[in-house]
Amino acid sequence: MLDIRVIRDNPDLVKKGTALKRVEADVDAILALDTQRRSTLTRADELKSERNTLSAEVGKLLKARENADDLKERVRQIGEEIKGLDEKADAIDAELRQSLLCVPNLPHESVPEGAGEEDNRVVRHWGEKPTFDFTPRPHWEIGEERGFIRFDQGARVSGSGFIVYAGAGAKLQRGLINFMLDMHVDRHGYREVQTPFLVTRDAMTGTGQLPKFEDQAYRVSEDDLFLIPTAEVPVTNLNREEILNGADLPLNLVCHTPCFRREAGAAGRENRGITRIHQFDKVEMVKVVRPEESYEQLDILLQQAEDVLQALGLHYRVVEICSGDLGFSNSRQFDLEVWAPGMDRYLEVSSCSNFTDYQARRMNMRFRREAKAKPEFVHTLNGSGLALPRTMIAVLEGYQQADGSIRVPEALRGFMGSDAI
RNA sequence: GGAGAGGUGGCCGAGUGGUUGAAGGCGACCGCCUCGAAAGCGGUUAAACCGUUUAAACCCGGUUUCCGGGGUUCGAAUCCCCGCCUCUCCGCCA
Incomplete structure (x- = not known):
């Protein structure tokens, strides 16, 4: 959330x-x-100050074995008045916090202005669209035909929007996950963590999914826990309510988890196949950094996400998100969109964002520069590296061959043990 | 799930109703000592909020906080109730 002092001192800035x-x-x-x-x-x-003074006097009188009944009565009355004011202050406080939680982070000054998705800017492309001497087919056809993706079984077990990977399809996803994790750990210097998939309401509020977007999350009502919509939630919240040692920053964490999203109202044409499903896997990078370096870290994060696509030899474009399409908690965001030739369109596989101190303030996560320095809020960032289903789509559609088989990208051959599936 | 024990400052650990925001120790920081370091000695070392001030801040005054929430009391780290978490034993189970 925003600093109330910023709102107080620059209300127009916030409105803008x-x-x-x-x-x-x-x-x-x-x-x-x-x-x-x-x-x-x-x-x-003021009243509390008075009570403290008078209470001490009561103590003195009693110690001197003198009568303090009158004074006691007076303090009792003050106490009642305080109770009323405290209740009022608590109520206002709660209301204020609720309102504050619904104010989004402010966009960075460099963010292009725009109303929505259509105003996002393509920053650059990498690689080229693969060419085929046949009409490339969409992944749902390939996946179904080869038994890599079982839509029928997913629906049977869990309803629509759930899928089953099977055989070489399952192994391919596992290979992709290993490949991504290894790259971030070995090459990019991240620390791997494995977290719970169910998190508290506080955790969801900390990263900004709540209170505004509760209808998008799966909730276990019995325990008031939420299935994570992204590893961002457990990983970013790992050090909530803490004062970190400045020497330990930046924290670079990578985590593979399933992600659960209700996707209320998103069914339909655009989302055929596995582009948008209720449960999918994702490898997520999270950074906790000093405020002055967060935008620089965003560039690094973006590059690291790009490295995965490049290593897989997948054509993609980098999109800078305009103000109107920016996430609720983000100040600046770049998406990576991979090319899916069978669908003849780009698909978002990664979103890299700087949250500045917005999440940190919600989570009360701070750091101390030096031994005696005052605590300051950290900046948090995260980026997908990458979302699995859409990477899978790009691989299946991009590496498909006329006979229906799929060439295995170089980087995965060691793991798959073959050069085609 | 059942029974018991416990949750105090960066850490360890005193403290069972009134100068306790909290003894003592460790750690950290500053100074002395030293060619330098160690040891030793002295000092400093929680956070949030309100107010005042300010370019901003420090300082200063006040309030709150000893897991969280209620209660008793003139006054609660200390007493009572509820919740959460940790540990031990039992039960159950990947």
């Missing part, structure tokens, strides 16, 4: 930023609550 993001946020209501909160707090504090 949220407008750029095309998000409604009632800044004036927040300012009013803030003023109310402070005046209530000031009055309560």
